[in-house]
Amino acid sequence: MERAVITGTGAITPLGNSTESFLNNVFAGVSGAGPITRFDASAFKTRFACEVKDFDPTQYFERNESRKYDRFSWYAVAAADEALKMAGISRDNIDVHRAGVIFGSGNGGIETFDQQLIEFAANPTNPRFNPYFIPKMLVNMPSGVVSIRTGFRGIVYTPVSACATGNTAIMDAANYIRLGKADVMIAGACEAPITYSAIGGFGAMKALSTRNDDPQKASRPFDKDRDGFVMGEGAGALILESLSHALARGANILGEVAGTAMTADAYHLSSGLPDGDGARRCMLLALEEAGLSPDQVDYINVHATSTPVGDPGEMKAVWSAFGDRSSLLISSTKSMTGHLLGAAGAAEAIISLGAIQRQAAPPTINLENRDPEIPAGLNIVSGVAKAHPIRVVLSNTFGFGGHNSSVILKAYSA
16 A cells, blocks of 8 residues: 655645744744734624735736635635645646645635625625626635646545544545555645634634633633634645655655544534543544554644633543653644634644654643643643654544544654
8 A cells, every 4th residue: 555645735824824934933832813804893702813914816816817716715726836836746747637636624615605695685686696606605616726727637626524624635635645546636725714704603602712802812722711712714735645656756755644534423513522532532543544552642733722611622532542641742733823624634734744844842822721621641832842852743633513533644764
């Protein structure tokens, strides 16, 4: 069976619009939160988010062409472009029939939906709809647009598993490569949910922090004063290749997808199992596929979104699977990026690769008063990044509907 290696990454995030700027800010402990500028949020209970900043779609599209796509598709194209350039891949130097795109999203073109609904409500007796309304909104459009732009004509589709989507895309792409059905896959996810309906809807669920007086302190996983997650947005893209293909073209190999897994809680629409059993099983299955034992994992990038219920449930699962190991470092980078929803797993896979490359674990910021429900023996990196030998990283993302996903990345060795 083929091995799936990573040869390029691309990032559009609240902390930078390239892999390098993104990782530099993550490892420096920078918060991406601030007041919402995308729309007038003054009437909302939550008036801040982690927005992508200084993004210009005309760097990637002609102006008229950019109007055909929703913001989430803009982010996907930009992230994929960077990843392809880093990998040194184009339609001219690979077999496009063995190259594909698996790019997911949890919410799709929700900004387009909001805009069209507002326009309709303003003039319901004379409804006029944008002819691009449907394709702009469709959740599969980023995969399609990236395929059209690259000319990749192999496996192209879009997974949707709420906030587990990014990991799902990586898992599927790696599996197609392992099975010999593709040489190259662009795997990733994108999201642009800083909109009226998403902020209003998640706010109605009481899922969002309302710390409007201090947005940069609002995302505080594991802290006893946390009050919900901070909405984020962006995209992450990874180039996955079969090892034989990467070696044949002399590619720079950044790391390897060693193991992946998904499980279901079969429990609740928006909450995980209180004892974290679904998450525990998922992590152990990923380890089994990777041929690794729990004591071989050096760092876990946990899902922990800063919600009162979710954080302790996941950490109980980690404790159950890994036990009392002070050498196992743990952090939640959502304390800086906010929650990118469906794009979280893709962005956090890039962070996980960064931990291997930089031999350091990024911090959890804003952890001032540790929740006593978090098992005391777990070593959470707090405040500043911590230098540490890191060869194997596990990254978790979990989604509404009971979706659990774990991806294990490791340093490449022949």
